[in-house]
Amino acid sequence: MASNMDREMILADFQACTGIENIDEAITLLEQNNWDLVAAINGVIPQENGILQSDYGGETIPGPAFDTASHPTSAPAPSSSSAFRPVMPSRQIVERQPRMLDFRVEYRDRNVDVVLEESCTVGEIKQILENELQIPVSKMLLKGWKTGDVEDSMVLKSLHLPKNNSLYVLTPDLPPPSSSSHSGALQESLNQNFMLIITHREVQREYNLNFSGSSTIQEVKRNVYDLTSIPVRHQSWEGWPSSAKEDTMCLAESGLSYPCHRLTVGRRASPAQTREQSEEQSTDVHMVSDSDGDDFEDASEFSVDDGEVFGLASSALRKSPMMPENAENEGDALLQFTAEFSSRYGDCHPVYFIGSLEAAFQEAFYVKARDRKLLAIYLHHDESVLTNVFCSQMLCAESIVSYLSQNFITWAWDLTKDANRARFLTMCNRHFGSVVAQTIRTQKTDQFPLFLIIMGKRSTNEVLNVIQGNTTVDELMMRLMAAMEIFTAQQQEDIKDEDEREARENVKREQDEAYRLSLEADRAKREAHEREMAEQFRLEQIRKEQEEEREAIRLSLEQALPPEPQEENAEPVSKLRIRTPSGEFLERRFLAGNKLQIVFDFVASKGFPWDEFKLLSTFPRRDITQLDPNKSLLEVKLFPQETLFLEAKE
Numbered sequence: 001m002a003s004n005m006d007r008e009m010i011l012a013d014f015q016a017c018t019g020i021e022n023i024d025e026a027i028t029l030l031e032q033n034n035w036d037l038v039a040a041i042n043g044v045i046p047q048e049n050g051i052l053q054s055d056y057g058g059e060t061i062p063g064p065a066f067d068t069a070s071h072p073t074s075a076p077a078p079s080s081s082s083a084f085r086p087v088m089p090s091r092q093i094v095e096r097q098p099r100m101l102d103f104r105v106e107y108r109d110r111n112v113d114v115v116l117e118e119s120c121t122v123g124e125i126k127q128i129l130e131n132e133l134q135i136p137v138s139k140m141l142l143k144g145w146k147t148g149d150v151e152d153s154m155v156l157k158s159l160h161l162p163k164n165n166s167l168y169v170l171t172p173d174l175p176p177p178s179s180s181s182h183s184g185a186l187q188e189s190l191n192q193n194f195m196l197i198i199t200h201r202e203v204q205r206e207y208n209l210n211f212s213g214s215s216t217i218q219e220v221k222r223n224v225y226d227l228t229s230i231p232v233r234h235q236s237w238e239g240w241p242s243s244a245k246e247d248t249m250c251l252a253e254s255g256l257s258y259p260c261h262r263l264t265v266g267r268r269a270s271p272a273q274t275r276e277q278s279e280e281q282s283t284d285v286h287m288v289s290d291s292d293g294d295d296f297e298d299a300s301e302f303s304v305d306d307g308e309v310f311g312l313a314s315s316a317l318r319k320s321p322m323m324p325e326n327a328e329n330e331g332d333a334l335l336q337f338t339a340e341f342s343s344r345y346g347d348c349h350p351v352y353f354i355g356s357l358e359a360a361f362q363e364a365f366y367v368k369a370r371d372r373k374l375l376a377i378y379l380h381h382d383e384s385v386l387t388n389v390f391c392s393q394m395l396c397a398e399s400i401v402s403y404l405s406q407n408f409i410t411w412a413w414d415l416t417k418d419a420n421r422a423r424f425l426t427m428c429n430r431h432f433g434s435v436v437a438q439t440i441r442t443q444k445t446d447q448f449p450l451f452l453i454i455m456g457k458r459s460t461n462e463v464l465n466v467i468q469g470n471t472t473v474d475e476l477m478m479r480l481m482a483a484m485e486i487f488t489a490q491q492q493e494d495i496k497d498e499d500e501r502e503a504r505e506n507v508k509r510e511q512d513e514a515y516r517l518s519l520e521a522d523r524a525k526r527e528a529h530e531r532e533m534a535e536q537f538r539l540e541q542i543r544k545e546q547e548e549e550r551e552a553i554r555l556s557l558e559q560a561l562p563p564e565p566q567e568e569n570a571e572p573v574s575k576l577r578i579r580t581p582s583g584e585f586l587e588r589r590f591l592a593g594n595k596l597q598i599v600f601d602f603v604a605s606k607g608f609p610w611d612e613f614k615l616l617s618t619f620p621r622r623d624i625t626q627l628d629p630n631k632s633l634l635e636v637k638l639f640p641q642e643t644l645f646l647e648a649k650e
Contacts, residue, residue, distance in 0.1 A: 008446070008470050010037050012385055018044045023393070023472055045234070045268060101161055105142075107133055107169040113245035116156065123152035128242045129169060132255060141170040146343075162346045190214045190252045195259055200228050201266030213252035217244055220251070230267050239263040322380055323414035330356040337380075337412055345391050350378070350401055350410040357411060357427050364409040365456025369494040374455055374464075374487050376404060376480075378412040379424070379440070381448035386469035390449050397473045400480075407484055415448065436463050451476070453483040457490065550609070558605035562598065565589050572640070574633045578603065578615070579645035592639045597629035599638075603646065614647045 011026060014037055020026045033040040103114040103125060112132050114125055126137045133140075143149075144167035147159060190213040198207045207227055211220060217240075221232045239262055241255035322340050327333035334354045341349055353360045357377075364375040378395070381387060394400060404410050415421040429437040432454075443450065451467035464483045467476060565573050572592035576599065579585050586606055590598060600610040615624040617638075624644065627636050 007035060009385060010035055012389065013037060014040055015389075017041050020044070021393070023389075099157075100163075101156055101165065102163060103165045103167055105129060105167045105169060107135075107171075112243050114242060115245060118155075118157040118161070120156055121152065122150050122154045122156065125167075126152060132241065132243045133169065135169070135171055135174070139171050139173050141172070142167055143170055144168050160343055190250065192252070192258060194251050194256055194261060196220065196256075197260060197262045198224060199262070199264045201264055211251055214250050216248055216250050217254060218247040221247065224265055228265065230265065234268045236266045236268040237263060238265075321414070321416065322382060323417070323420055325417040326419045334412065337414060341391070341412075345396050348398060348401055349391075349396050350376075350404045350408075352378075353409050353411045357431065360409055360411040361431070361456065361461070364454075365461070369491060369498045372456065372491060372494070374408045374453055374483060375461075376408040376410045377452040377454060378410065379448060379450040379452065380412060380414045380416070381445060382414070382416040383445050384448040384469060385446055387449050390469040390471075394469075394471065394473055394476050399477060400473065403477065403480055407480075431461055432463055439466070453480070455483070455487050455490065550607075553609070554605050554607060557601045561602055561605065562591075562594065565591050572634070574639040575641040576633075576638060577641070577643045579643070580606075580608065581613075581646055581648060590633055592634040593632050595629060596624070596627060596631055596633065596636055596638075599633070600625070600629060608646050612649055614649055615644055616647055617642060617644055 007030075010030065011023070014030055015021065015023075015026050018026070018041060020029070029044060030037075030040050033043060098117045098119065100115055101118050103116070105112045105114060105125075107129075110133070112129060114128050116124060116128075122142065123137075126140055126142060129135065129140065129142075130137050137152075144165075145159065146161075150159065192213045194211050194213060196209045196211060198209060199205070200207070207224075209220070209223060218232075221235055224230070224235065225232055243249075244254035244256070320336075320340060323333045323337045327336075331354050334352055338352050338354070341352075353363065355363075360375060364373045380391075413420065413424050415424060425437050425441055428440060440450065447468050447470075449469045451465075452463060453465040453467070455462050455464050464486060465479055467479055471479075565571070567573065567589065569591070574590050574592045574594075575587070576590060577585055577587050586603070588602060590602075600615070603613070603615060604610055610625050613625075616622065617624060624636070624638075633639055
């Protein structure tokens with residue numbers, strides 16, 4: 001029974017040989033053959049003239065691809081159960097089918113599917129499109145390349161393209177076609193009958209089959225299966241137009257010649273049979289080509305273990321490393337990692353955090369509880385046989401990419417170089433402790449890549465899970481969801497604690513604010529009272545000063561008045577009786593020759609200055625203050641006696 005490590009290698013070889021990308025299906029087929037690689041391959045790709053040699057049975061069934069006469073000796077069977085044992089003659093080459101690239105080319109309302117080996121050039125794609133679209137190559141601009149515009153002579157392999165690509169054609173020099181005419185032509189083709197002349201290659205027999213234009217290519221292949229007993233998946237066809245790549249396409253859309261079209265069908269040969277000539281001309285080196293286009297040397301030929309072969313070959317073919325060695329800035333290293341990852345596996349991949357591991361911690365853990373996320377650390381290793389499958393099928397799966405972007409901060413590091421590995425182990429020891437660092441240090445190369453799930457828990461960082469590369473999309477998703485359940489439970493507790501703490505802090509802030517406002521109100525009231533008292537004091541001072549000034553004026557006027565004459569005087573005397581606003585009367589005698597100003601001074605000396613009060617006579621009513629103060633009392637007719645009254649001016 002093969003060990004787990006051997007099974008992983010057998011699984012990778014089986015997928016590369018057969019082109020079966022579904023891991024579950026590949027495992028099922030291998031289990032049916034008790035993990036015998038060659039038996040499983042022969043079960044999927046039957047041979048017409050023999051089968052491949054089995055590593056486990058120890059018997060060899062010769063076929064056209066094996067000339068035992070020319071190679072009488074063979075390498076001894078090794079003790080390892082690796083799929084790369086020297087089971088063939090020393091000069092025999094076992095080469096799997098070349099890597100095929102799928103292109104979906106969009107032109108106006110049409111989609112053309114083109115499948116080519118990566119050894120072909122861009123110009124060959126244009127030649128196929130010229131036949132399908134009826135557009136001259138000189139009028140055609142092929143766009144959509146990730147590296148920008150490319151020359152027709154450029155080899156596809158040098159562009160490092162993923163398996164599936166989308167391009168589009170521009171024809172700025174050609175007028176747009178009439179859509180109505182194209183729609184009418186398609187409808188007419190659906191109603192037509194196509195005569196397919198199908199030649200069975202192995203028995204040299206022809207079948208004339210009639211199909212309506214609405215029949216699909218799949219229906220044709222199933223009918224051929226009934227006639228030839230060749231299963232659909234083992235059928236090898238010649239003669240289909242380049243646009244007829246989807247089995248669900250109807251014949252009217254496939255580009256078949258009307259009214260009849262010739263096709264040839266045969267049983268699909270194994271890689272060893274289809275490339276027999278190239279095997280005979282090759283060197284002594286045993287080469288194997290997988291579906292991703294990576295070439296590996298036979299490990300047993302050079303006494304090197306399988307893991308080293310995978311690593312050396314894949315590294316040699318890659319344009320640049322995932323991460324520079326001894327990078328001073330972690331952010332710059334992550335920028336190169338992201339760019340290289342996109343060039344190898346396409347743009348559909350996790351969004352890697354650009355920055356140091358400490359910055360990733362800050363982004364994931366040191367925020368509000370509601371905004372926290374799990375931290376996923378992807379540890380890459382170019383020398384591991386599992387890396388290519390894990391990256392292309394796990395990390396680039398849309399469901400995984402979407403789930404990581406919503407719930408995780410994803411950080412990555414490349415451990416291929418010893419310096420980068422030592423640097424990460426130092427970071428790991430500092431942030432997670434020596435136990436986690438030792439666990440990663442003891443991981444073997446073929447156990448990579450690793451996916452670490454980290455949860456920030458108060459003052460520590462807890463490693464929830466370490467996911468190795470030998471997993472499936474479903475298992476990876478389940479483990480991510482399990483980590484999310486643990487994280488969500490912890491997050492709810494943190495949110496509750498944070499809300500309670502914020503509520504307490506809000507109450508304290510409100511109390512502090514109320515106290516501050518109360519102090520400010522008291523201070524404002526006190527300051528207002530002090531201002532009011534100060535204003536009252538100022539006004540009182542002004543009033544006192546004014547009163548003192550008025551008293552001083554009054555006294556000076558009183559002292560300046562001439563003495564009051566006697567009733568019996570040699571000179572005429574005028575007696576004036578003056579009524580104040582309070583109802584009191586002021587009486588005084590004046591000489592008839594005294595000036596009117598002396599009367600005004602007398603009234604002012606009694607506290608009624610003439611600029612504030614009017615002195616009025618009754619009959620006739622006159623405003624005495626409006627008269628000339630230099631005239632005598634006799635001249636203003638205030639003689640011999642007169643009654644006057646004071647009235648405040650308005």
